[in-house]
Amino acid sequence: MKIEIDQEKCIGAGQCVLSAPDVFDQREEDGIVVLLDEVPAEERWAGARDAAAVCPSGAVTVHED
Structure with a gap:
């Protein structure tokens, strides 16, 4: 996953x-998303998928390998 x-x-x-x-x-000054882990460990995949699903602006994309 990326x-x-x-x-x-x-x-x-x-x-x-x-x-x-x-x-x-999120950035302190404006709340814009900051990616901490571009290729997260498998135990973080569910949270990453949830984040992409609930993002109201579609700013988060998960690429499955």
Whole structure:
């Protein structure tokens, strides 16, 4: 699994961080998503998938290998 984010699409809702805090964070100044782990360990896959599913702007994409 590989994760891709589009900071231009991000609206700072923070749902990704709530779903997978070990994979995503937000910038302090504007709340835009920051990717902490582009290729997360298998135990973090479910959270990453959830983050992509609940992102209101579609800024999180999960690429399955």
